[in-house]
Amino acid sequence: MKKGIKIVTIGGGSSYTPELIEGFINRYQELPISELWLVDIEAGREKLEIVGALAKRMVEKAGVPIKIELTLDREKALKNADFVTTQFRVGLLDARAKDEKIPLKYDTIGQETNGPGGLFKGLRTIPVILDIVKDMEKLCPNAWLINFTNPAGMVTEAVLRHSNMKNVVGLCNGPIGIERGIAEILNVPSSEIFVEFTGLNHMVFAKRIFHNGIDVTKKVISLMTEKEENAVSLKNIADFAYEPEFFKKLNMIPIGYLRYYYKTAQMLNDQKRAFEEEGTRAQVVQKVEHELFELYKDQDLAIKPPQLSERGGAYYSEAACNLINSIYNDKRDIQTVNTRNNGAILDIDSNSAVEVNCLITKQGPIPLTTGELPVPIKGIVQQIKSFERVAAEAAVTGDYDTALLAMTINPLVSTDIDAKKMLDELLEAHKEYLPNFF
Amino acid sequence: MKKGIKIVTIGGGSSYTPELIEGFINRYQELPISELWLVDIEAGREKLEIVGALAKRMVEKAGVPIKIELTLDREKALKNADFVTTQFRVGLLDARAKDEKIPLKYDTIGQETNGPGGLFKGLRTIPVILDIVKDMEKLCPNAWLINFTNPAGMVTEAVLRHSNMKNVVGLCNGPIGIERGIAEILNVPSSEIFVEFTGLNHMVFAKRIFHNGIDVTKKVISLMTEKEENAVSLKNIADFAYEPEFFKKLNMIPIGYLRYYYKTAQMLNDQKRAFEEEGTRAQVVQKVEHELFELYKDQDLAIKPPQLSERGGAYYSEAACNLINSIYNDKRDIQTVNTRNNGAILDIDSNSAVEVNCLITKQGPIPLTTGELPVPIKGIVQQIKSFERVAAEAAVTGDYDTALLAMTINPLVSTDIDAKKMLDELLEAHKEYLPNFF
Amino acid sequence: MKKGIKIVTIGGGSSYTPELIEGFINRYQELPISELWLVDIEAGREKLEIVGALAKRMVEKAGVPIKIELTLDREKALKNADFVTTQFRVGLLDARAKDEKIPLKYDTIGQETNGPGGLFKGLRTIPVILDIVKDMEKLCPNAWLINFTNPAGMVTEAVLRHSNMKNVVGLCNGPIGIERGIAEILNVPSSEIFVEFTGLNHMVFAKRIFHNGIDVTKKVISLMTEKEENAVSLKNIADFAYEPEFFKKLNMIPIGYLRYYYKTAQMLNDQKRAFEEEGTRAQVVQKVEHELFELYKDQDLAIKPPQLSERGGAYYSEAACNLINSIYNDKRDIQTVNTRNNGAILDIDSNSAVEVNCLITKQGPIPLTTGELPVPIKGIVQQIKSFERVAAEAAVTGDYDTALLAMTINPLVSTDIDAKKMLDELLEAHKEYLPNFF
Amino acid sequence: MKKGIKIVTIGGGSSYTPELIEGFINRYQELPISELWLVDIEAGREKLEIVGALAKRMVEKAGVPIKIELTLDREKALKNADFVTTQFRVGLLDARAKDEKIPLKYDTIGQETNGPGGLFKGLRTIPVILDIVKDMEKLCPNAWLINFTNPAGMVTEAVLRHSNMKNVVGLCNGPIGIERGIAEILNVPSSEIFVEFTGLNHMVFAKRIFHNGIDVTKKVISLMTEKEENAVSLKNIADFAYEPEFFKKLNMIPIGYLRYYYKTAQMLNDQKRAFEEEGTRAQVVQKVEHELFELYKDQDLAIKPPQLSERGGAYYSEAACNLINSIYNDKRDIQTVNTRNNGAILDIDSNSAVEVNCLITKQGPIPLTTGELPVPIKGIVQQIKSFERVAAEAAVTGDYDTALLAMTINPLVSTDIDAKKMLDELLEAHKEYLPNFF
Incomplete structure (x- = not known):
């Protein structure tokens, strides 16, 4: 019998880590983790030590025998791992600040997972992920890579197309958020509803919503258009409501990021205003993170501090813990993850990554069929998939x-001319993290 | 709140009914059936009364408040039903005997769900099913049609293509049997294995088998080829083993019916021999049924008699009860059923019926993706799908x-000439049950 | 034996008509037209008379026995027609001016076949085309509808999806223009090159270019990026060159309209500047048309005046005459037209309209296979197809x-808010021509 | 300017060669061949010399400056070739005789391109073809491989899947024969009809037939069922007519080989009878060939002797010459060949070989779209494609x-048991020509 699970968290010094620890503690009976390795790089050493110390206090207080290891030696950590989670940020929040700021100069959305910013986050992240994948093939070939690092869709696409790794799942808290939001609007338990998701990471739609077997999609959208507070959205996106007639005819709930596409000018203006008033979102988060790490240093703190929940990544660790739990225990429940399409969305290549409902088994996620994309969203979804595929190729080749x-x-992006200017400026700004290009 | 479930069983006078009753009794806590209507036609009145009386004794003894109603009035029964199960046999076992006997005269497999016999069972059954569907649309438009009547694939195809009914599921005990058989061979609990099924009704393959997340397909096939007693098969099919090299390279477990295709001459000879010795399979079953009904008449009998298990339809009522239970309780477990493809098998039209693993929800089965059919079976599966589609059209048009x-x-069928001769002879033989053609 | 061909031109009063007449005269030996009916509506009566008189002088001078008929009675004209060409403009150039002007107020491209203007041209045109189709089904059920009326892709989609008419072909001069342009750049005869087109109307790409069997795509693009005068484009689109690195990696030649998508801001600024300086494009054309009609009135004019070639629709009549000629004479040559996809582009629904190379036969166009859309253009092509399908539905339903x-x-269109404002303003502006909506 | 075309014919000692020579002579003006290399192996030296001498007399008499070279040195011949045609028979007619005779012992069709015989012809031929392909890649990388060697579908599949060669076309005289037959039945010139072919080599169907743009499929089938002499078939297949009702509902004309599938028992009995009376077909052909070579030896013979036309491969050389001519001269006419599917038949993998109408260009054949296979033939076509793919893999791996x-x-093949017996016996019989397996 297996003695216990070894989990490796790359980017272990993240401010999110206490959530993950809490999740593992709560699930210990089902998910008997014996070792949790928090891995980071030299630049993150201090944070790793702070958060690592808190993690140790947390498991001690909870009385679970999870051994917490802190290391900068990734290969050592990966040896014989069962699950590897990735939650790092190449270039830290400074890089994010550039992704958010530079596009604004060209009247273009500056955001960390969409548009030029998303492209550059991908260009920086994908080579690192593919390096980890190479290490895993040697050191823990049967382990699962659970990737939360954004842009999760592009990263999953890159792993599926440009490596031999099959045990990869991309994770986003978006779908859970939508599902919970819908349950709240309907005022029913989450377990009574079933949401059919279709699309890609940060480009996903709640296509049909069932409550106790009845299709209530129209009803939910009516409730959302009638009361603005009902609008389901992710915390970190400005909360503009859609034109009711548009939303009703669309008859699907787009994830919050769709506002970048259906409300481009509005979102851009809002970003510009916010930038004037508060700086980039990265800067806001930097401040929050600073405060969190101050809290984490408190030697008396041995639980996840409530302030962390305000951080913006609600459900992230829940999503990760549930996924690991369901794979490990062959739970065969349904979770919405990024995986190889295999026909789940008929319009998209079988080998591409999609974000759909999957049965989570010990042999991995098995997508549920969703048929063709509805006509009105075929275009935008395909456009992001085209972008993701070309972007992943760029990241791998450095071309x-x-x-x-x-x-x-x-x-x-509005024109090829601006594209070139932004590309040149962002390449220069992120030079240090783009060795493939220089 | 709903007061209780109303179930209607068409062909209620079947000898299988006690299994169904037992299944409902065992699941009463989860599946609170208030009324179970057993419906039959005039020709089946006597059997209906015998089996109905037994059913009443069974529920009474079990102490569950399920009201058993016996009727020849289908419309009355269907009114406000929640689930309708169909298990009738148009023309009874006499018709089956003809389907089995006549083809033999033309050196052709005589079988009730394959070849000429399967075609004629379809031609007799489909118009009746479509009539029931029409009634259901009026009398219980939200009810689910759970069809066990063979040929279940052709019948499901016909309902999907030639009616507006969406709430239809076709059911076969084959996949459960294969799964249980594999678990036995591996000597592990059924719950630890996951079998990826792909194909059509009576043309389904266990494509990949996982035990605790590990692909053990090769191992299972080795065990099957090494020990003949390990060969998984349905009871009512002669138990010939495949050539080991063929089976190993195929690397999938075909349902027992595939022996009609991979061992045609052998099966035919076996049928001829059996016919000489025991008459048709229908005649054998007739005898068994006669004995069962004698047992059922015993006023002291108030449980399912053990002899029924020998009848050949193992797991049938289990499959039906589980399916109804999972739909009713939104269990979201995996069952292998016949439903609209929707991309589960990429080679087959989205609107056709396939037999694949599905998530069973309150809104119905959602197929899991299986990708393309493996190359070696694309042909035979497509051939049966071609046949099913043309046959369903023939049944509907009477052309x-x-x-x-x-x-x-x-x-x-070997030649168009024999095809015509068999068609003519079978049309004449089944004239009474083929009003569309006469 | 058939006595002669009857052609009906709806919108016969167009300034383009003399080109068509010239085309028919030149092909008379192969294409023995006995009757050419020029049909227009009351509002176009004067133009019809002017251009009709010129047409009569032209055939007389040419000495061909084509009878020219002028009428406002469409049904009379359609009776027993062999080919019906459509080149009308609902609302005339005044409507076009609105399509071009109103979007500019919302910082949005104003253009007659793209964006909001394209949508409204579709909303006005499709119901009229579907009316003509209904008339044709009664009066000339075997005739071919050769549609040049823009937006030709959306119109063809609407006919294929919302009528029973199969004999429809949509025509654009764009592909011929690209092919001729490439031949010029390579300095070889057009007949020596083969251009594989893929995409939709006004969204088409020269995917691969062959010269004498050798793939010269890269070479052509190099020549185009090196010398700006080599850039292939349609006359009526501002002539901006693409960023060379973008264009080389794209490795396809997009039709000129793609600049609206790859250079949106630039095109918008250019439109605004042009509007300030010269008014809308419609107003410029109005002036050109006025001058043309002044010329046409000249009783001594009996040929197509050379000034017409400046009008902007080069190759339009050539495309139409070649198409009619090839259908009539079963020429089995290759032309690039809008027709039912049928698998030519694997990513697009079989029943949708696409613009691809077709073998032109007497039974209609048969598309040549092009396989999947190249990854970088899957998105934008699908987006326009999504738009065309929803727009066609809107035109038909008036919803x-x-x-x-x-x-x-x-x-x-940048936001749903602007979308609603533009929709409201354009609906009001075009009220008269949108009976479905009012 | 190119000085002249170099053609290499592998299996140049074939009795068909004079037809090819005649075809080249007749097309010399368009297709200026400077060198024609006839290549054979040691075992065929004598035939090569006989037929080579005749070829030389033929070109001399015709007065065309085609240089005929005879050689056993394949590499020398291939150097800088423009077209390579293959028409060899591994193991000569003796091997064919075994393919025809051995299956009969197992009550199985013995035929050179279908069933066990077809498999073995593939197993012997494919490795040789792939060797030629390897030589071509080195010695004449831009040359076209025109393969007439049967089984042409399996061979083309193998080249497409198991080599990097793209310039390959598989050729069969069947479709031309069907087209000519239809023209005869309709009593119209071949040029007035258009036959839409769909399927695979020796598994192809005339799906729709147009005469002057009108669909006359039903009419042709009526004519074929009314008069037996109208049945279109290949010479070397027994001429049994289909049951009229079956044929009318099928509403397509299957190539003659389909009788092996739709009339299996009948064909088998006919083969057995013929075998008793005349020996195998190979033996009959051997005799014909012997007589032909006797004729060829006549030093006064300098034309193709009329007796050759009786040999059974009517149109073969016409098909080859036309294909080479159209590629060389970029004729862009339609021919029915075996090529990469690319979406022509929607049900079949894009990368598989299919037999469909293609536009023949200098860059190769471009398939015309045919959409989905009609429902009744999806099965049988897919079954042969499954077989071809597995068989090609077997040939390449020797597994x-x-x-x-x-x-x-x-x-x-009726059972896996017979399959194994026939496999073993045929492997032994053909041992010498199956080095991969031994």
Whole structure:
């Protein structure tokens, strides 16, 4: 019999880690983790030590025998791992600040997972992930890679197309958030509803909503258009409501990020205003993080501090813990994850990554069929998939022309001329983290 | 709140009914059935009364408040039903005997769900099912039709293509049998294995088998080829083993019916021999049924008699009860049923019926993706789907030429000339039950 | 034996008509037209008379026995027609001016076949085309509808999806223009090159270019990026060159309209500048048309005046005459037209309209296979197809919400709020020509 | 300017060669061949010399400057070739005789391109073809491989899947024969009809027939069922007519080989009878060939002797010459060839070989779309494609189990047991020509 589970968290020094620890503690009976390795790089050493110490206090207080290891030696950590979670940020929040700020100069949305910012986060992240994948193939070939690092869709696409790794799942808290939001609007328990998700990461739609077997999609959308507070959205996106007639005819609930596409000018203006008033979102988060780490240092703190929940990534650790739990215990429940399509969405290549409902088994996620994309969203979903595929190729090859093609076909970029200017400025700004390109 | 479930069983006088009753009794806590209507036609009145009386004794003894109603008035029964199960046999076992006997005269497999016999069972059954569907649309439009009547694939195809009914599921005990058989061979609990099924009714393959997340397909097939007693098969099919090299390279477990296709001459000879010795399978079953009904008449009998298990339809009522239970209680577990493909098998039209693993929800089955059919079975599966589609059209239209086309393209029929002769003889033999054709 | 061909031209009073007449005269030996009916509506009576008189002088001078008939009675004209060409403009150039002007107020491209203007041209045109189709089904059920009326892709989609008419072909001069342009750049005869086109009307790409069997795509693009005068484009689109690295990696030649998508801000600024300086494009054309009609009035004019070639629709009549000629004479040559996909582009629904190379036969166009859309253009092509399908539905139903959905998902429209404002303003402006909506 | 075309014919000693020579002579003006290399192996030296001498006399008499070279040195011949045609028979007619005779012992069709015989012809031929392909890649990488060697579908599949060669076309005289037959039945010139072919080599159907743009499929089938002499078939297949009702509902004309599938028992009996009376077909052909070579030896013979036309391969050389001519001259006409599907038949993998109408260009054949296979033939076509793919894999790998799988899934083979017996006996019989297996 297996003695216990070994989990490795790359980017272990993240402010999110206490949530993950809490999740593992709560599930210990089902998910008997013997070792949890928090891995980070030199630049993150201090944070790793702070958060690691808190993690140790948390497991001690909870009285569970999870051994917490802190290390900068990734290979050592990966040896014989069962699950590897990735939640790092190449270039830290400073890089994010650039992704958010530079596009604004060109009247373009500056955001960390969409548009030029999303492209650059992908260009920085994908080579690191593919390195981890190479290490895993040697050191823990049967382990599962649970990736939360954004842009999770592009990253999953890159792993599926440009490595031999099959045990990869991309994770986002968005779908859980939508599901919970819908349950709240309907004022029923989450377990009574079933939401059919279709699309890609940060480009996903609640296509049909069932309550006790009855299709209540129209009803939910009516409730959402009638009361603005009902609008389901992610915390970190400005909360603009859609034109009711548009939303009703669409008859699906788009994840909050769709506002970047259906409300481009509005979102851009809002970003500009926010930037004037508060700086980039990265800067806001930097401040929050600073405060969190001050809290984490408190030697008397041995639980996840409530302030963390305000951080913006609600359900993230829940999503990760549930996924690991269901794979480990072969739970065969339904979770919405990024995985190889295999026909779940008929319009999209079988080998591409999609974000759909999956049965989570010990052999991995098995997507549920969703048929064709509804006509009105075929276009926008395909456009992001085109972008993700070209962007992943650019990240892997470090080819300038491919990166320019990716930038130009991104629907948030207005012209090939601006695309080139932003590409040049962002390449220069992120030089240090883009060795493939230099 | 709903007061209780109303179930209607068409062909209620069947010898299988006590199994169904037992299944409902055992699940009463979860599945609070208030009324169970057993419906039959005039010709089946006597059997209905015998089996109905036994049913009443069974629920009484079990102490569950299920009201058993016996009727020949289908419309009355269907009013406000929640689930309708169909398990009738148009023309009874006499018709089956003809389907089994007549093809043998033309050196052709005589079987009730394959070849010419399967075609004629479809031609007799489909119009009746479509009539029931029409009634249901009026009398219980939200009810689920759970069809066990064979040929279940062709019947489901016909309902999906030639009616507006969406709430239909076709059921077969085959996949459960294979799964249980594999668990036995591996000597592990059924719950620890996961079998990926792909194909059509009576044309389904266990494509990949996982035990605790590990692909053990090769191992299972090795065990099956090494020990003949390990060969998984349905009871009512002669138990010939496959050539080991063929089976190993196929690397899938075909349902027992595939022996009609991979061992045609052998099966035919076996049928001829059996016919000489024991008459048709229908005649054997007739005898068994006669004995069962004698048992059922015993006023002291108030449980399912153990002899029924020998009848050949193991797991049938378990499959039906589980399915109804999971739909009613939104269990979201995995069952292998016949439903609209929707991309589960990429090679087959989205609107056709397939037999695959589905998540069973209150809004119905949602197929899990299986990707493309493996190359070696694309052909035979497509051939049966071609046949099912043409046969369903023939049943609906009553068109002679279409029936001849269906017969000729069936892979068990050797020539168009024999096809025509068998068609003519079977049409004449079943005249009474084929009003569309006469 | 057939005595001669009857052709009906709806919108016969168009300034383009003399080109068509010239085309028919030149092909008279192969294409023995006996009657050419020029049909227009009351509002176009004067133009019809002017251009009709010129047409009569032209055939007389040419000495061909084509009888020219002028009429406002469409039904009379359609009776027993062999080919019906449509080149009308609902609301005339005044409507076009509104389509071009109103979006500019919302910082949105104003153009007659793209964006909000394209949507409204579709909303006005499709119901009229479907009326003509209904007349044709009664009066000339075997005739071919050759549609040049823009937006030709959306119109063809509407006919294929919302009528029973199969004999419809949509025509654009764009592909011929690209092919000729490439031949010029390579300095070889057009007949020596083969251009594989893929995409939709006004959203088409020269995917691969062959010269004498050798793939010269890269070479052509190099020549185009090196010398700006080599850039292939349609006359009526501002002539901006693409960023060379983008264009090289794209490795396809997009039709000129793609600049609206790859250079949105630039095109918008250019439109605004042009509007300030010269008014809308419609107003410019109005002036050109006025001058043309002044020329046409000249009783001594009996040929197509050379000034017409400047009008902007080069190759239009050539495309139409070649198409009619090839259908009539079963020429089995290759032309690039809008027709039912049938698998030519694997990513697009079989029943949708696409613009691809077709073998032109007497039974109609048969598309050549092009396989999947290249990854970088899958998105934008699908987006326009999504838009066309929703827009066609809006035109047929007159449903406000559907029109708003179409407007919002158009990639040239920035927000749902602007979409609604433009929709409202354009609906009001075009009220007279949108009976379905009022 | 190119000086002249170099053609290499592998299997140049074939009795068909004079037809090819005649075809080249007749097309010399368009197709200026400077060198024609006839290549054979040691075992065929004598025939090569006889037929080579005749070829030289033929070109001399015709007065065309085609240089005929005879050689056993394949590499020397291939150097800088423009077209390579293959028409060899591994193991000569003796091997064919075994393919025809051995299956009969197992009550199975013995035929050179279908069933077990077809499999073995594939197993012997594919490795040789792939060797030629390897040579071509080195010695004439831009040349076209025009393969007439049967089984042409399986061979083309193998080249497409198991080599990097793209310039390959598989050729069969069947479709031309059907087209000519239809023209005769309709009593109209071939040029007035258009036959839409769909399917695979020796598994192809005339799906729709147009005469001057009108669909006359029903009419042709009526004419064929009314008069037996109208039945279109290949010479070397017994001429049994289909049951009229079956044929009318099928509403397509299957190539003659389909009789092996729709009339299996009948064809088998006919083969047995013929075998008793005349020996195998191979033996009959051997005799014909012997007589032909006797004729060829005549030093006064300098034309194709009329007796050759009786040989059974009518139109073969016409098909080859036309294809080479159209590629060389970029004729862009329609020919029915075996090529990469690319979506022409929607049900079949894009990368598989299919037999469909293609536009023949200098860059190769471009398939015309045919949409989905009609429902009744989806099955049988897919079954042969499954067989071809598994068989090609067996030929390449020399794997026994794969060969047994191919044999067992072939629709003409009745059981896995017979499959194994025939496999073993045929492997032994053809040992010399199956180095991969031994």
